Amino acid sequence: MLYREAGQFKTTYAADQQIFPIRQDRIGVIALLVVAFIGVPLFASEYWFSAILIPFLIFALAALGLNVLTGYAGQLSLGSAAFMAVGAYAAYNFQLRIEGIPILVSFICAGLTAAGVGILFGLPSLRIKGFYLAVATLAAQFFIVWCLTKFPWLSNNSSSGVISTQRLIIFGHELTTPVEKYLLVLSIVVVMALAAKNMVRSATGRAWMAVRDMDVAASVIGIKLMQTKLLAFAVSSFYCGVAGALYAFCYLGSVEPDGFSLEMSFKILFMIIIGGVGSIMGSFLGAAFILLLPIFLDIALPFFAELFGLPFSSATVSHIQITVFGALIMFFLIVEPHGLARLWQIAKEKLRLWPFPH
Amino acid sequence: MNFFLEVLIGGLLSGVMYALVALGFVMIYKASGVFNFAQGAMVYLAALSVVGCMEKGAPLWLAIILAFVIMTLFGIATEKFVLRKLVNQPPIALFMATIGLAFFIEGVAPMIFGSEPRALELGIVDEPIPWILDNWNMVISKFDLVAAGVAAVLVATLALFFQYTRIGRALRAVADDHQAALSIGIPLQNIWAIVWGVAGFVALVAGMMWGARNGVQFALTFTALKALPVLILGGFTSVPGAIVGGLIIGASEKLAEIYIPPVMQDLFGGNFGGIEGWFPYVLALLFLLVRPEGLFGEKHIDRV
Numbered sequence: 001m002l003y004r005e006a007g008q009f010k011t012t013y014a015a016d017q018q019i020f021p022i023r024q025d026r027i028g029v030i031a032l033l034v035v036a037f038i039g040v041p042l043f044a045s046e047y048w049f050s051a052i053l054i055p056f057l058i059f060a061l062a063a064l065g066l067n068v069l070t071g072y073a074g075q076l077s078l079g080s081a082a083f084m085a086v087g088a089y090a091a092y093n094f095q096l097r098i099e100g101i102p103i104l105v106s107f108i109c110a111g112l113t114a115a116g117v118g119i120l121f122g123l124p125s126l127r128i129k130g131f132y133l134a135v136a137t138l139a140a141q142f143f144i145v146w147c148l149t150k151f152p153w154l155s156n157n158s159s160s161g162v163i164s165t166q167r168l169i170i171f172g173h174e175l176t177t178p179v180e181k182y183l184l185v186l187s188i189v190v191v192m193a194l195a196a197k198n199m200v201r202s203a204t205g206r207a208w209m210a211v212r213d214m215d216v217a218a219s220v221i222g223i224k225l226m227q228t229k230l231l232a233f234a235v236s237s238f239y240c241g242v243a244g245a246l247y248a249f250c251y252l253g254s255v256e257p258d259g260f261s262l263e264m265s266f267k268i269l270f271m272i273i274i275g276g277v278g279s280i281m282g283s284f285l286g287a288a289f290i291l292l293l294p295i296f297l298d299i300a301l302p303f304f305a306e307l308f309g310l311p312f313s314s315a316t317v318s319h320i321q322i323t324v325f326g327a328l329i330m331f332f333l334i335v336e337p338h339g340l341a342r343l344w345q346i347a348k349e350k351l352r353l354w355p356f357p358h
Numbered sequence: 359m360n361f362f363l364e365v366l367i368g369g370l371l372s373g374v375m376y377a378l379v380a381l382g383f384v385m386i387y388k389a390s391g392v393f394n395f396a397q398g399a400m401v402y403l404a405a406l407s408v409v410g411c412m413e414k415g416a417p418l419w420l421a422i423i424l425a426f427v428i429m430t431l432f433g434i435a436t437e438k439f440v441l442r443k444l445v446n447q448p449p450i451a452l453f454m455a456t457i458g459l460a461f462f463i464e465g466v467a468p469m470i471f472g473s474e475p476r477a478l479e480l481g482i483v484d485e486p487i488p489w490i491l492d493n494w495n496m497v498i499s500k501f502d503l504v505a506a507g508v509a510a511v512l513v514a515t516l517a518l519f520f521q522y523t524r525i526g527r528a529l530r531a532v533a534d535d536h537q538a539a540l541s542i543g544i545p546l547q548n549i550w551a552i553v554w555g556v557a558g559f560v561a562l563v564a565g566m567m568w569g570a571r572n573g574v575q576f577a578l579t580f581t582a583l584k585a586l587p588v589l590i591l592g593g594f595t596s597v598p599g600a601i602v603g604g605l606i607i608g609a610s611e612k613l614a615e616i617y618i619p620p621v622m623q624d625l626f627g628g629n630f631g632g633i634e635g636w637f638p639y640v641l642a643l644l645f646l647l648v649r650p651e652g653l654f655g656e657k658h659i660d661r662v
Contacts (some may be wrong), residue, residue, distance in 0.1 A: 124643055127646065130449060130450065131449075132650065134453070135587065135589075136639075136643045139640050142639055143639065143640060149632075150630050150632070266457065273454055315468075320465065320469070322461050323465030323466050324465070325461050326460065326462030326463070326464070329457065330455050330458040333451055333454060334444060337451055
């Protein structure tokens with residue numbers, strides 16, 4: 001009853017084309033932002049910030065990047081973690097080697113560096129697609145991580161490529177507490193999510209979707225395949241790169257190349273499968289789900305173990321985690337291929353009609 | 359020159375091991391168009407079941423039979439509960455489902471059989487053949503030669519199976535055209551179950567060879583990752599392609615590992631080992647730019 005667009009008339013094209021055409025959605029989004037920016041910092045504990053909220057936002061950003069590439073442009077990538085690594089190391093090097101560069105500028109440069117690398121590894125997509133491309137992105141995954149380990153210049157000659165990030169100084173103020181870092185990450189993620197949302201509704205996004213649905217047909221109607229695909233790779237890698245820089249600077253503080261493993265790439269892929277392929281909001285839902293599930297299992301499994309008197313070792317718990325992940329992936333692909341975002345959509349449809357069945 | 363030959367032959371023989379895994383991929387892809395990312399996990403499961411059964415006191419031959427039964431049942435279950443539900447989904451969705459399947463196996467298998475690394479004794483020793491060592495001064499492992507022999511027998515058996523048996527002919531028909539095969543009365547779903555059983559058998563052979571060589575451990579699942587560039591080189595649909603691709607990848611990565619790092623060391627300084635880790639992928643990537651369908655793959659024609 002509350003959620004219904006009846007009576008909301010659009011009198012201008014601008015009003016008709018806004019991001020959230022329904023007033024309740026707009027109110028909901030603003031309320032969410034208010035809660036995220038003001039409510040959460042007031043009430044959440046330090047543990048919540050540094051262990052859950054910050055990684056959630058960072059992985060959501062990375063998933064967003066992968067979703068642009070896989071969900072919208074239809075190019076499967078198994079190398080997102082490598083592009084995050086590029087972002088993290090690029091931001092570190094910009095800070096290290098350019099005197100007095102503002103941290104935000106180095107984040108943007110890190111994103112651009114990642115975008116450049118992304119274009120390089122996206123070049124094969126002009127000739128190949130599908131599984132072949134997935135394997136090609138594996139080349140990026142292994143090659144980049146190897147480079148970061150083996151070229152000492154990239155990690156300022158530290159052993160095995162470990163870097164400790166510089167201090168976070170914004171407008172002369174140093175960010176040290178988790179709350180401040182959280183707010184920084186949140187602001188960047190909000191801006192970039194908004195940009196992504198607008199990008200996928202624009203001509204660019206429509207071109208991506210046309211290429212995803214059938215690239216030959218898209219090129220027949222005049223979409224330039226090369227530009228479109230490479231742009232998707234660039235944008236996706238930019239997002240992953242910024243996510244990687246935030247991962248290093250705001251979350252861990254010290255990273256090594258091997259941390260950006262294939263496993264992490266898969267994790268990001270799982271986020272978009274469970275959250276919803278081809279959905280901005282799905283990236284957030286998926287990231288939340290994938291990050292919260294292990295925490296939930298860590299708490300729930302010992303409880304069940306005690307309940308049934310089964311001895312669960314920590315190895316068993318991690319095996320159960322992997323099993324549950326795998327089973328969930330298959331479950332979602334079979335039952336709801338469009339992920340949590342689709343469930344949310346269905347819920348909204350139902351809400352519009354509630355309390356009537358039709 | 360001798361050293362070069364030694365590296366080359368060692369590489370070719372390890373390439374045979376990659377080809378063993380790649381064969382499983384080709385089986386499933388040919389018959390059902392599914393790119394089965396879980397093949398590596400299946401290799402792990404197969405090796406674990408052999409070791410697990412032997413630990414329970416079964417002799418080697420019984421353990422192998424039991425493992426084969428497990429793999430077949432597993433294959434049939436996969437077909438029934440996962441793939442059948444995903445009919446008509448885009449291939450990418452099926453691919454992602456097999457990634458989920460891989461994780462599922464990697465979680466379940468060690469829960470049943472235990473996760474600690476174990477040795478698998480097949481009675482073949484991994485030592486150089488003395489005769490070659492004496493006469494040619496080359497180190498060629500006996501085990502690698504046996505593995506190559508096993509691979510040859512396996513390929514021959516599969517070729518005969520595909521060429522001369524009823525089921526094999528049905529499999530080829532399904533691989534050729536699902537619709538046409540259905541219309542002449544070939545039961546598609548039974549065929550897919552059989553294919554998964556055959557892939558399980560291939561995984562079993564690969565798992566035993568890899569397990570005997572490197573020990574039965576979680577790292578076995580990574581063999582699948584090495585098989586991917588092999589597939590790309592050879593083409594997804596070709597059995598000979600898997601073998602030739604395996605040989606090329608095995609030889610080139612070993613040669614690269616020996617000969618590239620010194621060059622890079624001269625250029626940049628520092629230590630550049632571990633090229634093996636990415637070289638096959640980059641090689642496959644460059645190869646794709648020239649021949650997108652692989653060496654023996656079918657040429658793909660796009661239609662709108």
